[in-house]
Amino acid sequence: MELRNLKLDDFDASVDLSQYAFQYSLTAEQREEHRKSFKPEQVWGVFEQNELEAQLTVIPLEMHIQGRKYAMGGIAGVASWPEHRRRGNVAQLLRHVLLHMKENGISVSSLAPFSFGFYKKYGWELYVEYKQYTIETGLFPQRKEIEGKVSREAADIPLLSRLYEAYASRYNGTLHRSEEWWKNTLKNSKKGYTAVYYGQDGEAVGYILYEIKARVLHVHEMVFENEQARQALWTYLASHDSMVEKAVLKAPMDDTLPFLLSNPRIGQEIVSYFMARIVDTEAFVQQYAFAPTAQGTRLTIRLNDPNAPWNEGDWNLSVTADGKGTMEPVKLEEGAQPDLSCDINTWSALMMGYRSASELNRFGRLAGSPEAAEQLHAVIPQRQTYLMDFF
Structure with a gap:
């Protein structure tokens, strides 16, 4: 072999x-x-x-x-x-x-699983879900008179990339897209039309990628910098009401669209999507932006990772008051127990921001005292996970 x-x-x-x-x-x-x-x-x-x-x-x-x-x-x-x-x-x-x-x-890897159970055996863990909306045209957000304009135009990759990166960087787990990635995306998985919203000052502040098939409006992406941009893009989509019967689109789990509708009884499905795994916990933590605290934090963590033995064992996690972290191997005294312990799956879900330390401790996935879990919870910024791509 x-x-x-x-x-x-x-x-x-x-x-x-x-x-x-x-x-x-x-x-x-x-x-x-x-x-x-x-x-x-x-x-x-x-x-x-x-x-x-x-x-x-x-x-x-x-x-x-x-x-x-x-x-x-x-x-x-x-x-x-x-x-x-x-x-x-x-x-x-x-x-x-x-x-x-x-x-x-x-230091980190992700994949789209054919079987969640299969990849869990090797340390990958679910890290992102998304909402899929199915909205009949009669339930679209109400049209609003918005200053500025929505322009249907040829895809301008630098412009789209600027808007996308500003939006994507607000989440954990989104991709940074290269120009090659953009070209492949627009040619294959998200082909169709592009519409851009320009505010009153002429600056682009939102876009949609979409196509229309069999009287269904498939919105591949909706990216907006503010609520006015979202309203303008929905007003543009509502102008297709004579052509389509419904729209189908994805949104992050923190999306508030149903609350903003006069009738929120639209189709909503939560879809379990990609898995992620920390490859090198020492390098991952060193780059991580922890939350600043008054005095800093120091905890001992025991990780179980038989498929990547360099992650296995006891570690000192130190986070300074200004949010800089290090993960250093430590040898505990005989009989001593770490503050917290878990497998690499749990550690990955935690550090990606998919689940909090307090939740994982309560679920029994992060062993240790609730007080230690709260200390860890306090230094990990809460940020929604999301992914708009597939590979």
Whole structure:
């Protein structure tokens, strides 16, 4: 058995496996387009006698966490031929890329699971949900006369990127989008129309990406800097009432749209979405923006992480009064117990801001005294998680 990066010559084997596992097919033309964009250095495979048995991709990305940009490894394209499954190939790949990410300065990873239970075994944990609204046209927000204008126009990536980054950085877990990412997004997953709201001063303060299919208005993204921008964009969408029967859109869990409607009885679904995992807790904590406190905080934390043993063991978490944190390994005296202990799944959900220390302690996921959990709770800023992308 050989575990290695793919090479250019492995392209056809990789595509054949992906088509089989994810049940799609490429035309000859599409296959050649994929060949041009193939990045073998991002794909890892398990080979037996030079035959590809399983593979996964690690996409180098950046993620917003507590107002800072983290290098993040996006796991995608995890696939195995059925005759080679349940041999531990994917487990070996996951453990290997965890070490690879750590060695390359990546301290956090995320993925879209085919099975939450499967990836929980390797330390990933649910970190983000979103609301999906289905709103009949008669229940749209009321039209309002708003100063400024909404303009339907060709996508201006620098302009959209500026608005998106300002919006995305308010959340934990959103992606920082490169120009290449924007181009792929607009070409593939969020193709359609772009409309931008310009305020009275002529400055852009919101946009929507949308398409209309079979009398349904699919809003891929709605980004706004203030409530006036949201109202203007909804007034624009309401002007499609003769063309569509309903709108479908996603929103973060802290979105307040139903409260703002005259009739809030719209379709709402909460969707469990991506999972995240801290790859290197020492590096992750060093970059983290903790909340300032009067005197600083010092706690001992015991982490359980058999798939990334460099995270395993007892640690001193120190947070200075101005919010700078360090995580240093410590050897406790015989018989001594840490202030708090948990597995890497729980630690990841906590540090991503998906669940608070107090909640996790109450649920039994974060062992230790409620007082110690409250101390930890006090230094982790409360910030909503969200993700507007897929990979």
